[in-house]
Amino acid sequence: MTARTTFSQRHIGPNEVDELGMLATVGVADMAALIQAAMPGVIRTDRPLELPGPLGEDEMLHLLRQIMGRNDVVRSYIGCGYHGCVTPPVIRRNILENPRWYTQYTPYQAEISQGRLEMLLNFQTMIADLAGLPIANASLLDEATASAEAMAMCLRLRNRKSTANLFVVEDSCHPQTIAIVKTRAKALKINVQVVAPGADVPDGTFGWLAQYPDTYGVARPLAELANRVHAAGALLAVAADPLALVLLEAPGAAGADIVVGSSQRFGVPMGYGGPHAAYLATRDAYKRQIPGRMIGVSIDATGKPALRMALQTREQHIRRNRATSNICTAQVLLAVIAAAYGCYHGPDGLTVIATRVRRLTTGFAAGIKKAGWNVADGAVFDTVTASGTPEKAAAVVASALAAGMNLRDFGAGRIGVSFDETSSVDELQTLLTCFGAEPIAWTDGSRPAPSPVLPAGVVRTTEFMTHEVFHSYRSETEMLRYLNRLASRDLSLADAMIPLGSCTMKLNAAAEMLPITWPEVAAMHPFAPLDQAAGHHQLFAALESYLAELTGFSAVSLQPNAGAQGEYAGLLAIRAWHDSRGDTERDVCLIPTSAHGTNPASAVMAGMRVVSVRCDDKGNIDLADLRKRAQRYSDQLAALMVTYPSTHGVFEEGIRDICATVHEFGGQVYMDGANLNALLGYCRPAELGADVAHLNLHKTFCIPHGGGGPGVGPIGVADHLAPFLPGHPFLAGSPFQRGGDPVSAAPWGSPCILPISWAYVVMMGPGGLTAATASAILNANYIVKRLAGHYDVLYTGPGGFVAHECIIDVRPFKKSAGVSVDDIAKRLIDYGFHAPTMSWPVAGTLMIEPTESESRAEIDRFCDAMIAIRAEIARVEKGDWPRDDNPLVHSPHTVDVIGADEWSHAYTRAEAAWPVPSLRTHKFWSSVSRVDNAYGDRNLVCSCVSVADVAEPDTTADLPA
Numbered sequence: 013m014t015a016r017t018t019f020s021q022r023h024i025g026p027n028e029v030d031e032l033g034m035l036a037t038v039g040v041a042d043m044a045a046l047i048q049a050a051m052p053g054v055i056r057t058d059r060p061l062e063l064p065g066p067l068g069e070d071e072m073l074h075l076l077r078q079i080m081g082r083n084d085v086v087r088s089y090i091g092c093g094y095h096g097c098v099t100p101p102v103i104r105r106n107i108l109e110n111p112r113w114y115t116q117y118t119p120y121q122a123e124i125s126q127g128r129l130e131m132l133l134n135f136q137t138m139i140a141d142l143a144g145l146p147i148a149n150a151s152l153l154d155e156a157t158a159s160a161e162a163m164a165m166c167l168r169l170r171n172r173k174s175t176a177n178l179f180v181v182e183d184s185c186h187p188q189t190i191a192i193v194k195t196r197a198k199a200l201k202i203n204v205q206v207v208a209p210g211a212d213v214p215d216g217t218f219g220w221l222a223q224y225p226d227t228y229g230v231a232r233p234l235a236e237l238a239n240r241v242h243a244a245g246a247l248l249a250v251a252a253d254p255l256a257l258v259l260l261e262a263p264g265a266a267g268a269d270i271v272v273g274s275s276q277r278f279g280v281p282m283g284y285g286g287p288h289a290a291y292l293a294t295r296d297a298y299k300r301q302i303p304g305r306m307i308g309v310s311i312d313a314t315g316k317p318a319l320r321m322a323l324q325t326r327e328q329h330i331r332r333n334r335a336t337s338n339i340c341t342a343q344v345l346l347a348v349i350a351a352a353y354g355c356y357h358g359p360d361g362l363t364v365i366a367t368r369v370r371r372l373t374t375g376f377a378a379g380i381k382k383a384g385w386n387v388a389d390g391a392v393f394d395t396v397t398a399s400g401t402p403e404k405a406a407a408v409v410a411s412a413l414a415a416g417m418n419l420r421d422f423g424a425g426r427i428g429v430s431f432d433e434t435s436s437v438d439e440l441q442t443l444l445t446c447f448g449a450e451p452i453a454w455t456d457g458s459r460p461a462p463s464p465v466l467p468a469g470v471v472r473t474t475e476f477m478t479h480e481v482f483h484s485y486r487s488e489t490e491m492l493r494y495l496n497r498l499a500s501r502d503l504s505l506a507d508a509m510i511p512l513g514s515c516t517m518k519l520n521a522a523a524e525m526l527p528i529t530w531p532e533v534a535a536m537h538p539f540a541p542l543d544q545a546a547g548h549h550q551l552f553a554a555l556e557s558y559l560a561e562l563t564g565f566s567a568v569s570l571q572p573n574a575g576a577q578g579e580y581a582g583l584l585a586i587r588a589w590h591d592s593r594g595d596t597e598r599d600v601c602l603i604p605t606s607a608h609g610t611n612p613a614s615a616v617m618a619g620m621r622v623v624s625v626r627c628d629d630k631g632n633i634d635l636a637d638l639r640k641r642a643q644r645y646s647d648q649l650a651a652l653m654v655t656y657p658s659t660h661g662v663f664e665e666g667i668r669d670i671c672a673t674v675h676e677f678g679g680q681v682y683m684d685g686a687n688l689n690a691l692l693g694y695c696r697p698a699e700l701g702a703d704v705a706h707l708n709l710h711k712t713f714c715i716p717h718g719g720g721g722p723g724v725g726p727i728g729v730a731d732h733l734a735p736f737l738p739g740h741p742f743l744a745g746s747p748f749q750r751g752g753d754p755v756s757a758a759p760w761g762s763p764c765i766l767p768i769s770w771a772y773v774v775m776m777g778p779g780g781l782t783a784a785t786a787s788a789i790l791n792a793n794y795i796v797k798r799l800a801g802h803y804d805v806l807y808t809g810p811g812g813f814v815a816h817e818c819i820i821d822v823r824p825f826k827k828s829a830g831v832s833v834d835d836i837a838k839r840l841i842d843y844g845f846h847a848p849t850m851s852w853p854v855a856g857t858l859m860i861e862p863t864e865s866e867s868r869a870e871i872d873r874f875c876d877a878m879i880a881i882r883a884e885i886a887r888v889e890k891g892d893w894p895r896d897d898n899p900l901v902h903s904p905h906t907v908d909v910i911g912a913d914e915w916s917h918a919y920t921r922a923e924a925a926w927p928v929p930s931l932r933t934h935k936f937w938s939s940v941s942r943v944d945n946a947y948g949d950r951n952l953v954c955s956c957v958s959v960a961d962v963a964e965p966d967t968t969a970d971l972p973a
C-alpha cells in the first residue's frame with residue numbers, strides 16, 4: 013500500500029486497497045466507471061479546474077503566514093459593537109481549539125448533546141439575567157441581524173387588527189444595524205423611519221429600536237422611552253452591550269420588550285467581523301415568536317433532568333413559509349465560549365472587568381474635557397465621543413495611528429474612543445497625549461480614580477447570574493474539569509462518523525484550524541482602515557476566485573455568515589435585478605416540496621410569495637408541474653429554488669430543462685449548494701443554468717459545524733447579478749463596495765474562519781477536490797450495497813446508483829414491529845453513532861451521507877450497526893421480544909440503567925449495552941435516557957434551574973400550539 017504523503021490522501025478516508033474492494037462491492041471497475049454510472053453525462057463539465065496547489069500542510073501554513081503578515085494589527089479603540097477581549101487560555105484550549113467541541117453537529121439528537129446543551133442553557137440564563145427578561149434564545153448570527161429579527165418579531169406581535177407598518181430606529185444605533193434593519197424592512201415592505209433619541213412616536217408605529225449605550229457612548233434612561241412607545245401601542249426593542257449591562261440598568265427592568273446584542277466581548281476574538289454569537293431576550297408571553305433556537309429543560313425516560321431544543325426544534329421544517337425565521341445555522345460554538353467566559357468570571361469577575369473599563373473611560377473623558385474637547389453629556393460606559401474642529405480631530409486621529417491605535421472618525425470633527433478589557437493605563441496616557449491632555453494621576457499604580465456614580469434610571473438595580481453555575485468554576489482546575497465533563501456528554505467527529513444527509517460532516521483538519529487564533533487573523537477590528545487588512549483582502553480575493561472557478565460563476569460574495577443568509581442574499585440579488593429592469597411585480601418563488609425548510613422561509617424574508625412544485629415518485633422535480641406553474645405565474649415569476657443534487661440524493665437528469673423552463677418564463681434559478689460535495693471537479697452549477705448559488709463553507713469546504721454554528725454561506729452569481737451582491741455602509745467609496753443591500757453586520761461576514769476553506773482548497777488542489785467528490789459518491793453507493801437486503805433505498809438514479817447520500821425507508825417497521833424512525837435513531841446511540849438525518853425530506857426515513865473523509869473501516873462499522881439493528885427488528889417481528897419491551901424502544905441505555913440493581917426487561921443487559929463485540933473495547937455512553945420532548949414543552953423552562961424545579965412541574969399547562 014502506498015504511503016499517504018499528501019494532504020488529500022489523508023483527508024480522503026479509504027486507501028487504495030479499500031477503494032478497490034469498495035468498487036468491487038458497488039459493481040464497477042474503477043472510479044471513472046463509477047462516475048460514469050452515477051453521474052449523468054449531461055451535467056459533467058469538459059473544462060478542468062484551474063486552481064493552485066496542492067500544497068502540504070507546512071507549505072500552506074508558511075504561505076498563509078506570509079499573506080496574513082501583510083495585515084497591520086493596530087490596537088482598536090473603534091468600538092461600534094466590536095471590542096478587544098481576552099479569551100481565557102483554559103477556554104481557548106479546551107473549547108475553541110478542541111475538536112470535541114467544534115466538530116459537533118446541531119443538537120437534534122438531544123441524548124448525545126447534553127454537554128453543549130448545558131452550556132447553551134448557561135448562555136440563555138446569563139443573557140436573560142443581564143437583559144432583565146425571563147427568556148432568551150440560544151444565539152443568533154450577529155447583533156445587526158438580531159435587530160432585524162427583533163423588528164420582524166415586533167411586527168408579528170402587533171394586534172391582529174392593527175395596520176401599523178412603521179418601525180422606528182434611533183439614529184444613535186450602530187450604522188451597520190440601521191443598514192441591516194433597512195435591508196430586511198425593504199424586502200418585507202415595512203416602513204423604517206430613523207429619528208433622533210427623544211423624538212415623538214409617530215402614528216402607525218409597531219416597534220422602536222434603541223441602542224444602549226448608543227453608538228456615541230451615551231446610556232440614556234430607558235423607562236421614559238418605554239412608556240412613550242407602549243402608550244402608542246408599540247413594542248420597544250433595545251440593542252444592548254452585555255458587558256455594559258453588568259453596571260447599567262437591565263433594559264427589561266426599564267420596560268424593554270425585546271433585548272438583542274452581541275456576546276462577542278465575552279471572550280470571542282473580533283476576527284475582522286466574526287463569527288460571534290448574537291442574542292435575543294424577551295418576555296415570557298412572546299416566547300413562541302422567538303426566532304432561532306431555544307434550549308429547554310425536560311426529563312428523560314427515567315425521570316432524570318435532561319435538556320433539548322424547545323418549541324421550535326424543527327420550526328423551519330414544520331412551518332416553512334410561516335416560520336418565524338430562516339435561521340438554520342446559529343452560532344453555538346461562540347455562544348458556548350461566551351457562556352464559559354461568564355461561568356469562569358462569574359458576576360463578580362464581570363463586575364471587576366466592567367468597572368475597570370468604565371474607570372478608564374471616565375478618566376479619559378475628564379482628561380480631554382480639561383484640554384478643551386467637547387464631550388456629550390450623559391452616562392457613559394466604555395465610549396467617549398469628543399468634538400472639536402475638523403482639523404484638530406484629523407490631527408488626533410493621525411497622532412493616535414502613529415502611536416499604534418485606531419480611533420473612530422465620525423467626520424465633522426467628532427472622534428470616538430472605545431475602551432475594552434484589553435486596554436491598558438499606558439495606552440490611556442498615550443491617548444490623552446494625542447488629544448493634547450495631561451496624564452491622569454491614579455489612586456494606585458495601576459487603577460484610575462473611581463468613576464462618577466451612575467445616575468438613577470441608568471445604574472443597575474437588580475442582581476444577575478445568581479445561579480450556582482456562575483459561582484462554581486473560578487479556578488482553572490475546576491473549569492478544566494467542567495469543560496471536559498461537558499464534552500464527554502457529546503458525540504462529535506472525535507468519537508465516530510456523523511452520517512447526516514445534506515450536512516456533510518467531514519474532516520476539519522488540524523492544519524486548517526490552526527490559523528484561526530493567530531493575532532493577525534483574530535485580532536483585527538472589522539472597521540479598521542482597509543489598508544491595514546491587506547492580508548485579509550488578498551485571502552478574500554483568492555477564495556472568491558477559487559469558488560468562482562469551482563462553480564462557474566463570475567462573482568462571489570463572502571458576506572453571508574450562514575447558509576440561510578446565503579439563501580436570503582441570493583434571493584435579494586434576484587429581486588434587485590428584476591426591480592432594475594422594471595419587473596417590480598415579479599415576486600413568486602417556485603420551491604419543490606422536497607426543499608429544505610429554510611428555502612421557503614428565506615423566500616418570505618426576501619418578500620416573495622411561495623408556490624410549491626410537486627416531485628415525482630422518483631424524487632425528481634415534476635417537469636410538467638413546474639412548466640404549468642411557471643406558465644401560470646409567468647408575469648410574476650421571480651425565481652425557482654432548487655437543490656442539486658436533489659434533496660433525495662439523486663442527480664436529476666432534467667436539471668438543464670428545469671433551468672431553461674424557469675428562464676423561458678422570465679425567472680431566475682437559485683441553486684441551494686448544500687450538496688456541492690457531490691459536484692466539485694465534475695460539474696459547475698453555472699454551466700447547468702443556475703443564476704445564483706449559495707455555498708455552505710461549513711459543509712463542502714471544511715469549516716466545522718461547531719455544534720450548530722458557525723457557518724458561512726457565500727453566494728456565487730452570474731455576471732448580470734454581480735452588481736447586486738451585498739454592499740456595506742463601511743465600504744462606501746472604497747473599491748470593495750458593491751451595489752446590493754448588506755445582509756450581515758460585518759462587510760465580509762465571518763472572516764476569522766475563512767482561512768479554513770482557503771487552506772482546504774489549496775492543500776487539496778484540483779486533483780484532490782475531484783478525488784474527494786468521487787470518494788464521497790463511492791462511500792454513499794458502498795453503503796447502499798452493504799445495506800441492500802436489509803433496508804430499501806427510497807430513491808436511486810439509473811442503474812440503482814445514488815449521489816453522495818441515500819435515503820433508507822424504515823417506515824414499514826412501524827407496522828411490522830412497532831419500531832419507529834426515532835427508535836432506530838436512538839438505538840444507534842447504543843452502537844456509538846449519531847443518527848442520520850431523520851424524517852427529512854420524507855417523514856419516517858433516514859438520510860445517510862458518509863462524506864469522503866470516513867474510512868472503509870468506519871463505514872463498515874456503521875453498516876454493521878444498521879444491519880444488527882435490522883436483526884433486532886426481526887426479533888420483534890418474530891415475537892422474540894415484545895413490541896413494548898425491546899432494546900429499540902428503550903434506547904439509549906445509560907450506565908445508570910445498565911448498572912441498576914433490578915433488570916426486568918425481556919432482553920439482557922449485554923444485548924442492551926454491548927450488542928456488537930467491538931463495543932467491549934470502546935463505547936460512547938449517552939448521559940441521559942430518551943428525552944421526553946412533549947413534557948418539556950408542557951413545562952417550559954429555558955434557564956438554569958434546580959433538580960426540584962424540574963421534578964415538580966406545572967402539569968396543567970397546555971401543549972404548544
